[in-house]
Amino acid sequence: MKVLHVIKELTNGGASMGLLRMCVGSPPDVNPTIASLVPPRPEHRSTFEREGIEVVAGVEAARSATADADILQVEWWNNPYVNDFLVNTDLPASRILLHSRGHFDAPQMCPSERLLSRIDGCTVTVPSAAGNPHFDRNRLLAGLPPARCVFSEAGLSRSTPPGGAPRAGKGDGSRITVGYLGTVEPIKMHAAMLEIAARVIHVAPEVDFEFAGEGSLDAYRAEADRLGLGQRVRFLGFQSDPAAFLNRLDIFCYPLNPYTYATSEKALQEAMLTGLPCVAFPVGGVRDLLTPDSALLVQTPQQCVDACLKLVRSRDLRRVYGERARLRIDSLTERREWRAELTRARTEVMSRPLRPRLGLRVRPEDLFDFCTDRRACPTEGLSPEQRADLARVAAFVDDDYAKWLDSRAESSHSTSNSTERITS
Secondary structure: EEEEEOOOOOOOOHHHHHHHHHHOOOOOEEEEEEOOOOOOHHHHHHHHHHOOOOEOOOOOHHHHHHHOEEEEEEOOOOHHHHHHHHHHOOEEOOOOEEEEEOOOOOOOOEEOHHHHHHOOOOEEEHHHHHHHHHHHHHHHHHOOOOOOOOOOOOOOOOOOOOOOOOOOOOOOOOOEEEEEEEEOOOOOOOOHHHHHHHHHHHOOOEEEEEEOEEEHHHHHHHHHHHHOOOHHEEEEEOOOOOHHHOOOOOOOEOOOOOOOOOOOOOOHHHHHHHHHOOEEEEOOOOOOOOOOOOOOOOOOHHHHHHHHHHHHHHHHHHHHHHHHHHHHHHHHHHHHHHHHHHHHHHHHHHHHOOOOOOOOOOHHHHHHHHOOOOHHHHOOOOOHHHHHHHHHHHHHHHHHHHHHHHHHHHHHHHHHHHHHHHHO
């Protein structure tokens, strides 16, 4: 079976790494090709090519490759590049599986009935995403079967010993390191994260916080200085070896924005596989991964502070919750069954007739509303603080559309100027 995976752009981020693991871990009779609509950086492209996966770049290359594929699998979250390809490109006879990597409960992350009518099937990466009532209504109206859960599995490096390596402060009562791994941006991380760190450090001077991941690090360092945290809070940037970072920690603290688009969260999976005790808000896909008996789940920043301190004060409790976290992720049904569910989803799509899709010529400025069901994340009755949290996550989609529209306007302007010069 030839599967063409269409993605906005290959990067070193979670969606791309999840795609890589899917391609490498798929059944041997599946021959994957990647179409990156935005040409990827050479180092990101080579990550796939080293695994023997062909990569093509650009919209025209993706359209051409569609004709040779049995299934066109779209790696989807709400972005204009993929949506424009699905809605406005003249596609040859094909079958399309939309594989959503964003949570439909998040702001502006639920596909509309009109978009779903362009595809033949849909999968999600955590069960709770498919439970969104607006998405379920839209897929029924579009004539699609229920969305199957194809979990995006994370793994650790082979050098990681079973149960994780000894961690800083463990066993000698010295310093305790609390860590976060992921995007260090307001679109992902809880707005009160550094205040949480400051409160913990104030009560427990033996604690340090480390944040690993790309993002607006200078702004966060400035906030840490404002809070008087000095060297007690460190921002490390991108980590090429997440396992090595996690093995230095005693506690994994993962407070996400309440309106997060997060689904199968590889960073959290990696922490659980390492045997780290976890503190988290049960939002987005986190509630599919963690249970009250496998982690300390909190609802407010103060509860997060209290949970961290509870673990700081008890090495035995850290050990117990670390073992429970590892047992939870090891036994997670969705993690064990993702290959079988992917095969079932593709089989369902293959049972649909091939059909060509003529581009609908939706105007660029109308594309967002055409593809998005805003009702899936209601905003009525929200407090100012909640609206601010929602806006931080919505910026993930809004900014992408704004940049895309600007680039199209610049391209149109350049083409117009070139035409004028030729005419004159």
